[in-house]
Amino acid sequence: MSRLLEIEDLSVRYRMLPSWRAAMQSQDPYLNAVCGVSFAIEEGQSFALVGESGSGKSTLARAIMGIEKAHSGSIRFQGHELRGLSKRGYKSFRRNMSMMFQDPAGSLSPRLTVKRLITEPFLIHQIRNTNIEDEAIKLLQMVGLGSEFLNRYPHQLSGGQARRVGVARALALSPKLLVADEPTAGLDVSVQGEVLNLLLELQQQQNISVLIITHNLNVVLHFADRMAIMYLGRFIEQGAAQEIFLRPRHPYTQALLSSSPEPDPDSKGSRIELKGEVSSNMDRPAGCEFHPRCPIAQSLCTSTAPRESSADHGHSFSCHYPVAIFNEN
Amino acid sequence: MARTHKRLDGLIEIWAHLRREPLGIVGLLIVVLVIGSALLADALILVDPVKLSIRDKFMPPSLAYPLGTDYLGRDIYSRVIAGSRIAMTAALVAVSISAGIGLVLGIASGIGPRWLDYSMLLLFDTLRSFPVVMFALAVVTLIGPSLTTIILIIIVISIPLFGRAVRTQTLTLKNSEFIQSEIAMGASLPRLMGVHILPNVLGPIMILAAMEIPVVIAMEAGLSFLGFGVRPPTPSWGNILNDGFKYIRNSPWPLIFGGAPIILTTLGFTFLGESLRDVLDPRLRKES
């Protein structure tokens, strides 16, 4: 297997204050949305980014797509460095990477028909040697929609249908990498599965790599080979999805895992409650950034940031007092 | 071919909605009437609108002079009809030019670099901060009164209106997910503008333009009334009022019939514009 995407020490930041004002109030003028993140996706594999709102997962995805400017680090796609490329330079790679945005209907241009929407990629990349009409029908078929959808407009689609059109559009040029930002956001549980199944099926058929962003850990286990948990723009734990599910080492991961409990009336009290709320990106806590919320924080955590430790199978985490591994069977 | 079909379907749909708005229908009728009289003015007038017949001055409405005569005995009816042509010309020319310029500046401001946006905003704010009539009067002093001057003034002061609206619309679109998604697919800037931004901006601008027409008509008439617009004896509605105002104690008819078309036209365009907006505004349409 070869590495399709390699991210190294990537940071993204936004300017929040003009520098004179920042100096006056002795504040950092930047909001560090993503700080020093490294990971890789193999060809045909899927990788999940998990985190709560504001953790920087969408920003990271957009930086990879070149919509957001990365401040430092490296983004290598098929061995080519993407960071710092011009718009034109990026364009030649966009054929091979595509992104699905959160809002199913909102990410479709409102005045275009489904046919236009799903064949846009061909027009943008000036691919003329195909019959657009056939291609459109084929794509619709691929995502399980009939050709009667060709002339509909986005506002005439249900959430699930709009999502399917989004998938068709993203996969129109058979990309190597698909970035899916919360592909099930706003969908009912009974429809959620359909979209995920579709993505799974197409991924296996076409050997696409998928970077999926979600806040629902349970979706991940089924979907992803590897995953990373983000907190305040950093990866606090990363590894094989199965591994993290069975043996979470970071207390935050553990809490997240416990937060979507089985619908079982007798398993009461299994949820781990964290104190307080996610700290502000602009005002990061000293030491381990998770310590104000951590149920097991010690004095060391308030002063020193933990370094990344590794466990087996490429599993790594940043915690001074990782969760002990019990129920090993 | 397919495209014209789509347009036609759109028009039919608009009509279907508009039919249920009585006020909009009234507005439409008035607008058709005014535009019709402007187009057919030559056929509709009874006598030459600038022809004097001092003997018949200050006549009340009669068979010979349906709307009476003014202080020089000119036929007010013919002058009103001829005036509609001037009003419509001023309105259409001024509105379409300023909407066009506003569209370009607004999109540039919304999509361009920050410094451009700031300077555009400053320009719009500055142009808007002259009280309109004072500004107009100052300009008239400089380049002399004429229809062209009025149209020029109206263009300049309407640009900020359109520019700002387009800018806001563009900014909202720019941050929307569908534009982001086009960018992620590698769409070029001209493509973004032409295919995705422009069509979505155009609708609201058309409505705004329709709503601006009555304002322009009022402005032309107002400046002419003050004596700073269309030069007499050309029959503009404002000029009719000007004459009537001077001789208000002699005869009320020029004043009454000079003002009526202005009020009627502005009301007509406004009612039509309002109804069109209600019909076209997708937010409202979804509900009803």
Added chain:
Amino acid sequence: MLVYVLKRIGLALVIIILAVTLLYLMIHAVPGDPATVMLGPRATPELIAQLHQRMGLDKPLPVQIISFFGRVLSGDLGTDVFQEKPVAGIIISVVPYTLILVGAGIAWSLALGIPLGVFSALRPDSWIDKVAGILSVAFIAMPAFVVGLYALLLFAVTLGWFPVIGGGEGFAGQLHHLVLPAFTVGLGWVGYLARIVRASMLEVLAENHVRHARAHGLPQRVVHYQYVLRIAILPAVTIVGIGIGAMLSGVVFAEIIFARPGLGKLIFVAVQQRNFPLIMGTVLVTTTLFVVATTLSDIVNALLDPRIRERL
């Protein structure tokens, strides 16, 4: 907050300076020089040169502009070459009339427009709301000067209830003279305010927090007048600022139609005489009034809305 206020005032100053500079530039961009235009057929080379010197037209443009602002800062708007009087004095003597007219126009339109808007919004789609809606649109659409002319014709000339011309003597007399002009400049704003208040009130009524307040059993009165109106009134505040500015335009017509002293009448006469210093002065003063009004309304708006207050 302080930063915002300062920024806003700074912006206002920049706009005033830009506006005046623009006007200055325009005067000079026009073919023919102002002195010649002013003097008309009377122009002789000597007279022109003399006027040039008196108006500072012989110096380079940037110097002219800067010295103009310099003089403005010391309260000197130049001298009216026709009456040989300082422009500032002439303007100051008529400003009160205009301000009173604008104030009266805004006051009565607020007093009628806001309750009308609230009333309509609380009974959406009732026949009263529909009538109020049509009237509002009609008031907005009708040009103020035609309204003024009709009012003059009907109430002053035909019925004789109100005086035809002048500013009036004594308080009662002034009030009597104020009625028709104030009616003229305010009518459109009754419509504007009613519409804006109605629309924003309906919008706020549909917001979640209103349902929340109702679910907690808050009395109708409290919900409508404290929880909703407080937010719904904000756009109206902004509009009043713009309204004052726009009325400065409207007063030109009102002052001419009702032969009332004021800035509008002043500039009208100045334009007819091509009296550039007086025109410049009046435009500067009205522009300043306009910008001050919009700036104030922005600041008041920010003060009323904690969300904006906070962000600044």
Added chain:
Amino acid sequence: MLSDPVLQIRNLSVEFSARKRTIRALRNIDLDIPRGGTVGVVGESGCGKSTLILSIMRLLAPNSKIVSGDIVFEDRSLFELTEREMQSVRGNEISMIFQDPLTSLNPVISVGQQLIDVQYRDSVAKKVKQQRAIDALSQVGIPDAEARLSSFPHQFSGGMRQRIAIAMTMIEEPILLIADEPTTALDATLEVQIIRELKELQKQSRCSILFVSHHLGVVADLCDYVVVMYAGEIVEQGPVRDLFYNVRHPYAQKLLECDPARIVRSAEKKFPTIPGDLPDLGNLPGGCIFSNRCHSAFDKCETHSPRRTEVSTGHSVSCHLY
């Protein structure tokens, strides 16, 4: 049915008119809320959860109409009360927590004032009301409560705002609390906190809770009685253990299967779904509403509406299979 209910809904049907069509949003709802108990309502979008709540609060939009049925609260029919009487029920006896904490507080009125406003019925000194507000805020875990009274809603995070909303109901000490998806808009780690606050509140005030959610895990944790809704009808209801361990209705079964937390258990690498679409509530087909999506539907399902059958004490299901 359960003994001593605070709220009884009998045969409630509600319709909307939209685009000249009649949407039959709720049909024949029967539901009891026991004193001190917690009833969970689950269902997907369009199932009528919100309409149900708004009917109880009598805050339905003007284009809706109650076609039949009654809601009896503490021996009074809510539909027979005057608007003024209803006002004194709202907040005082039935209180409510909304879904989106970001929009449910008035943005231009200070939090303290809003907490005082809900006490308008009490004729005690403002000082006392203020003190109550402070106490309630500290109880729901807002640090520095006294100083924060003068803050405005936007100065609090989403989780904090939901706590403020809980503090409001805490002050009102209602007999019944309706919680409309109070955690849906919040992150997972905050959800745990809010649920604990709700449990705390109930322990203190012994109020009954009607808890609406689509998160089955939370319902299992919090509620002792569960109601499953689909397309405007109650398809199954029963005590929490009966329902989760012995689920009968095919829709309820599927819904449980689809719950993301259950997915982990299944070995098959495929996500469970419920194929098909909701029926059109403006043009209802005859027979069982779920028949078009049901995997065990038979002839009768398409022609006859199932009646409600009690399968064990308090556990009833509307399905021809039982």
